[in-house]
Amino acid sequence: MDAEISLRVDGQAHRLTxxxxxxxxxxxxxxxxxxxxxxxxxxxxxxxxxxxxDGERQLPCLALAVAHDGAEITTADGLAPPGELHPVQQAFLDQDAFQCGYCTPGQVCSAVAVLDEVARGWPSHASTDLTADPELDHDEVSERMSGNLCRCAAYVNIVPAVQQAGGRS
Structure with missing residues (x-):
């Protein structure tokens, strides 16, 4: 069975069946x-x-397209205007936080969400005080990024990139 849906991906509207x-x-x-x-x-x-x-990090491999008719989707390509870099993308470059690059778009989108979660004061499993604003320390960033795997093991540079983008170098 087919269904017609609309999606807005990286600012561009699409209708598809x-x-x-x-x-x-x-x-x-x-x-x-x-x-x-x-x-x-x-x-x-x-x-x-x-x-x-719709502003939250998600895994689209687990989501049916028909369940997200009308959704706003931002990929790593749509985080910044053409020809510019989002602060997270710049931090990944500055910190050499990638090797083969396959996981990088997902890592970048996840990092953007991590920074948003921290700004909202959302605790994570690594948060020691659930009532305090989360800190962007190594354990906090590692925990929040744990759903994104890197086969090249670039984690040693990914964590500092997230910290840099969050204003903590």
Whole structure:
């Protein structure tokens, strides 16, 4: 069975007809040509496909496209105006926080969400005081980024990149 949906991806509106079993990731990559979110495990375990869905980080490999009709999706490609870099993207470059780059778009989107969560005062499992504003220390960033795996093990530079983007170098 097919359904017509609309999505706004990186600021651009799209209407498309999809099979009701199509994941949001497949709709973006195969139907819209949006290849920034990577298909890694296709099981929600690696985080390579992480995007911001209506402002929150999500794994589109686990979401059906029809369930997100009208959604606003931001990928790593849509974080900054053309020709410019988002502060997280700049920090990843400054800190050399990638090697092969396959996981980088998902890492970047996740890092943007991490900084938003910290700004909102949301605690994580690593937060020692649940009533205090979270700190961007190593353990806090590592915990919040733990859903994004890097086969190259660039974590030693990813954590400082998130800290730099958050204003803590």
């Amino acid at each position: 999809v099979d009701t079993r199509t994941t949001l990731l497949d709709a973006m990559r195969e139907r819209l040509g949006v290849t920034s979110p990577k298909k890694g495990c296709d099981h929600g375990q690696c985080g390579a496909c992480t995007v911001l869905l």
